Amino acid sequence: MAQAKTFTQSELDQVLRFISTKKFALRDRAMILTSFWSGMRVGEIANLRMRDVLNDDGSLKNEVRLSAAQTKGDKGRLVFIPQKLKDEWASYLTTRKVQHLDVPLFHTENRLGFSPNGLCQWFFWTYKRAGINGASSHSGRRSFITSLASKGIGVRVLASLAGHKSIMVTQQYIDVNDDMKRNAVELI
Numbered sequence: 001m002a003q004a005k006t007f008t009q010s011e012l013d014q015v016l017r018f019i020s021t022k023k024f025a026l027r028d029r030a031m032i033l034t035s036f037w038s039g040m041r042v043g044e045i046a047n048l049r050m051r052d053v054l055n056d057d058g059s060l061k062n063e064v065r066l067s068a069a070q071t072k073g074d075k076g077r078l079v080f081i082p083q084k085l086k087d088e089w090a091s092y093l094t095t096r097k098v099q100h101l102d103v104p105l106f107h108t109e110n111r112l113g114f115s116p117n118g119l120c121q122w123f124f125w126t127y128k129r130a131g132i133n134g135a136s137s138h139s140g141r142r143s144f145i146t147s148l149a150s151k152g153i154g155v156r157v158l159a160s161l162a163g164h165k166s167i168m169v170t171q172q173y174i175d176v177n178d179d180m181k182r183n184a185v186e187l188i
Helices: 009-019 023-036 040-044 085-093 118-131 139-150 155-162 167-173 176-186
Strands: 062-065 076-079
Touching: 009 023, 009 118, 023 085, 023 118, 023 139, 040 118, 085 118, 118 139, 139 155, 139 167, 139 176, 155 167
Parallel strands: none
Antiparallel strands: 062 076
């Protein structure tokens, strides 16, 4: 099986422009950017609940503590949330009336939570309809890891952020591109 496509910034922008025309544009944007800016797996995104992202006072958390049931490998992990993703979530949450913190963060048109498989399909078809070939629900996660690697973040930190037990797994996620090589030789 081929690895998921890593996106360039222009490809991500293309997808964001495409979804901006859709009925659930703020939700869709928040789901896409959660993948790209947190590195969460699609199943983890599907399993997010309001209580995972909101503090008791209604403010957004700086970290999301995923339980073992929400992750792959039956081991919980801590996901650090960048401010720009918190801003996206805040914008999306203006479309929601949160009364119970156990409801899914992201929901379908029928107000039901996405299943991991359903969200996987949603990502695939969204990318395809946006004109991006070779992309999958794992593309955001792989792009997250590759982007941080290109900025000099060490593989041990990347493995921890990704929730990988082995740095060898993390290294397989890093897609080397010409810009990374160009920047590397400039360090000489």
